[in-house]
Amino acid sequence: MQFDPEEDFPEAWKLLKPFMLSDETLVTLRNSMSRELLKGLARDTHDQSSVPCLLSYVQQLPTSHERGRFLALEMWPTNCRIMLVKFGSEKDIYMSSKCVIVPHTVAASRGTTLFNFLAYNIAVFVRDKKVEKDNLPMGIAFAFELNKLSLDVGILLRWTKGYGAQGAVGKDVVQLLRNALDEYKDIHINLNSIVNIAIGALMAVSWSHPNCRMGLIVGTNTNAAYVEKTESCELYDGDPSIPIMIINTGWGNFGGNGHLELIRNEFDKLVDSVSSVPGTKFYEKCISTLYMGELVRLIVVRLMNMGVIFKGASMDYFGIQWKMEMKSIMAIESDPPNVYTSAQAVMEKFRIRNCSQRDLATLRFICKTVSLRSAQLVAVGVACLINRMNSPNISIAVEGGVYRLYPSYQMNLNKYALMLTNPQNKFEFIIAEDSPGVGAAIVAGLA
Template sequence: MCGIADRITDCIGLKYVSRAVKAASRQIHRRDPMEECVMIVEQFRKICCTSADVLNLLVNDLVSSMEAGLKTKDSKNSPKMLPSFVENLPNGSEKGSYFALDLGGTNFRILHVELGGRKAKVVKQEVEECSIPEKLKIATGRELFDFIAEKLSTFVRKTHGSTLSNHDWHHHQRKELQLGFTFSFPVDQKSIDGGSLLEWTKGFKCDGVIGENVVQLLEEALARNGLEMKVNVLINDTVGTLAAGRYLYDNTIIAIILGTGTNSAYIESSAALRLKLDESQLPKSTTTVINTEWSYFWSPYLPVTDIDMELLHESPLPGQQQYEKLISGMYLGEIVRRVLQKLQRQSGVFGKSVLSNLANPHSLDARTMSVMHEDESCGLQKVAKVLEENFDIVGTSLELRRLVQTVCDVVCQRAGRLAAVGIVAMLKKIGWDQASTTITIAVDGGLYEHYKKFRGYLFDAMRELLGEKVAENISIVLCKDGSGIGAALLAASHS
């Protein structure tokens, strides 16, 4: 009996020893939180890598997608290549007084310009910027357009109404006050002065607008506010920027938006639309302006991580606009936030009680991300300040702050290089990728204007793809507020 008891005791002892050894082994192999974070970021960096070979594959895919989009009305997961029906780009000879409304993101702008022809050009310009309350982005379409119409009506009366008697007011509106409307959402246009919304983007979800003529909705809202103004041009922001660029530089052939969202427009042969439009809809001129809506571009070569896939399916238009969601200002800060959230979830590196602080979607915007990314202060104090103010993360080490900055760099570098893919693809599409004469590309958008490192990565990738000699012949100019000014200019050139 004693022998059996001894063996049982030995087995129990071995069991506890085995557990102790395994526990000790886990302690030995458990990574330091910082080491864990470095590994996660390095894996993220590798997947986001955009080599020259990958970029060239993407350029070719985008060119093919653009060509396909010109031939069909239903181009899923490829640029929509929408006709703008703009045939008369401004040339500097325009004269008169024109208004513009620019709606396309977190704010909308109202402009009034007086054009004096070739010698005087823009004689006078007045601008008012209005914020759109978040609740109106998900309200009814009528509520949104009534809000816009009220602001526009007040602006018009302030800038123009004081010069008119009450008796002249109604007649003067119809006779002279013309409005160019920049509406930076996908629109199915059948003419220069009308089009129906295909779908909302950029966080808007207003009922009663999809499938409706947005010009009619705006004019009805203006009438409800006592202002019967004629909208004679409907465009999007890229077409407006192209018009503004063309007004200043007559060799402008492409326009790019790099801001809250991203898009492009370019001058195309009208004959390229023969399979997309009915014969009666084809432009009468030999060339026309195409709104690419390139945000819808998708390719298996896009460097997409698990975090990007989560964002793709949790953001507006789930599963769509992958290209935009890797590039635009609306999403860059959110990608960084999600990476930081992953670091905290898997390592606890930021402290025990901050995971919930990192869980708030879109609590880090691209502007704040750029502050961390471009921080050159001693000890990266700006990074520390952003982490504390946005997420209540305090006491971070310099090593951790450097890692956060690395995450920003990876996200920004990928975005800038992918934006270059779009530009080079458009140049290739129209045969300018081997150009020996100078051309101009007009760019608008806060991401491009304010994020220096983003611009640097974009330029580097363009030189890499085109070669120094060709890249030197391409002038990229900032057309600040080009989308709004362009609408007024097109209202003039189509009046």
């Protein structure tokens, strides 16, 4: 049967009403972000902005005529990838890579232990590829917060969950890795650059799509990078004749100046209070996969406690913080209309069996509403940057499984980005098939 949420599950409808954003609210948020962006670019107001607009010192885009072999290291919260990338022709990128899981004992130990571990694995890789003597340029694509002081100087501001290598915070990541690599006298690598993941995605896609001007991350965290005019970057003290500067927006912090208070609801505040960084990253906490799962879980728990959904079911599993994952939300939404096979399979994992259609329809409605808001808020940021660049044709590199694997999210992001963007600025989203490490390799080559 077809359910009408407002009539058939009024309690859920009432709880979710604050997640439903009007077009006017989205326009207000886009305009607020545009103002914060300008504050971030300006010298006098930079420190007060919730969109810090950090300089990347990457000032050229690939021409697709780059040739040669380059090395890259991709650093993610759970693993690293060491890559040898060879650019043969416009169509031909040869990539050989090795994925390295960072053991918890290493991630939680001292900074020197972590970088010695990375250097050891890089040494094994380059010897295996027989390029240890070639002094190949190497770039790092880095998924943690940095303060960039130049192309090859990135001061680590903080690790995310799981990393305790405190000795590295406040230090230059590139220098830490260089020091560790110095121990291997037979190895010659020119480690010359570091970029964040959004910039890596932008550079990787712009090699084959010359109109690419934005890198977008929607995954366990969210961020965006875009191409700005150098003259607008007041914090830049270098050569003003180079026309562009890629900016790392750091937009996950948007809302720090109160701009999101008009949409943050009791569940957002609850998620914030139990997060590893309470009181910060309000925009990210409304968007990223980690927090979407927890929002859905908290809403379901509230409805279970009210006795209106999954009556009599045990909360032993559903009551565990962070237990609801994004892949479960995608599965719940993947069923065709009036079919709830995948939704029931998800609930089986939580030891909740034989659910009624109405309960599963309510669950799907919750997932749909939370994920729609996430897509709308990403569209706010995307539109803000497209309008800022004001270019007739822009490609956007998207990194993260949500866009690739979640059709309704993709559709909603496109729909609302279109609504919030100036009509003369045409744009398209391109899934970053090549990883950000390829972008880091390109940056290393250009450097």
